[in-house]
Each structure stands twice: as C-alpha cells, then as structure tokens.
Amino acid sequence: MRVWAKWSACLCLSLMLWTATAESTHNHPLRTGSVSCSICVVAHSASPTLSSNQSAPVFAAVSLLRDEDVVAKAHFDFSELGSRGPPVL
Numbered sequence: 001m002r003v004w005a006k007w008s009a010c011l012c013l014s015l016m017l018w019t020a021t022a023e024s025t026h027n028h029p030l031r032t033g034s035v036s037c038s039i040c041v042v043a044h045s046a047s048p049t050l051s052s053n054q055s056a057p058v059f060a061a062v063s064l065l066r067d068e069d070v071v072a073k074a075h076f077d078f079s080e081l082g083s084r085g086p087p088v089l
C-alpha cells in the first residue's frame with residue numbers, strides 16, 4: 001500500500017473518531033439551542049417502526065436429502081515389478 005493511501009486512511013479514521021466523539025459529548029448551555037440542533041432532534045425523535053409487511057418467516061421445502069451409503073472401491077494392483085522379494089546376497 002502506498003504511503004499516501006495509508007495517510008489518507010488514517011486521516012479519515014481520525015475524522016470519523018473525532019466526529020463521533022463530538023456528536024456524543026456535545027451539549028447546549030441553553031435549552032433553546034437543542035431545538036435547532038440536528039443531532040439532538042434525531043437523538044430525541046420517536047423510535048422508527050418496522051415497515052415490513054411480512055413479519056413471520058416462511059418455511060418451505062426446497063429439496064429432499066436422500067441418504068445413500070458411500071462404499072469405497074479398494075483395488076490392489078500388484079505387478080511383477082512392485083512385489084519382488086528382498087535382494088539375495
């Protein structure tokens with residue numbers, strides 16, 4: 001990774017960190033300031049409701065699993081070259 005990419009990534013991460021810190025710790029000395037603050041308006045708004053019409057999951061069979069035994073077919077193939085005896089002295 002190039003140097004400028006690392007520095008820009010660090011800059012973006014630090015900006016995100018500072019923004020999150022500023023948003024979570026800011027306060028208004030006067031009550032009237034929180035009315036026009038967009039962060040406070042979003043934080044104190046009503047909780048969002050679900051907009052989905054289908055709340056229950058639908059279970060349907062896609063296919064059936066057929067259980068079959070797996071038998072390995074072992075096969076020894078000795079040839080004359082592979083099965084010779086020990087050398088005779």
Ligand SMILES: [Zn+2]
Binds near residue numbers: 026040041
């Ligand atoms: Zn605020």
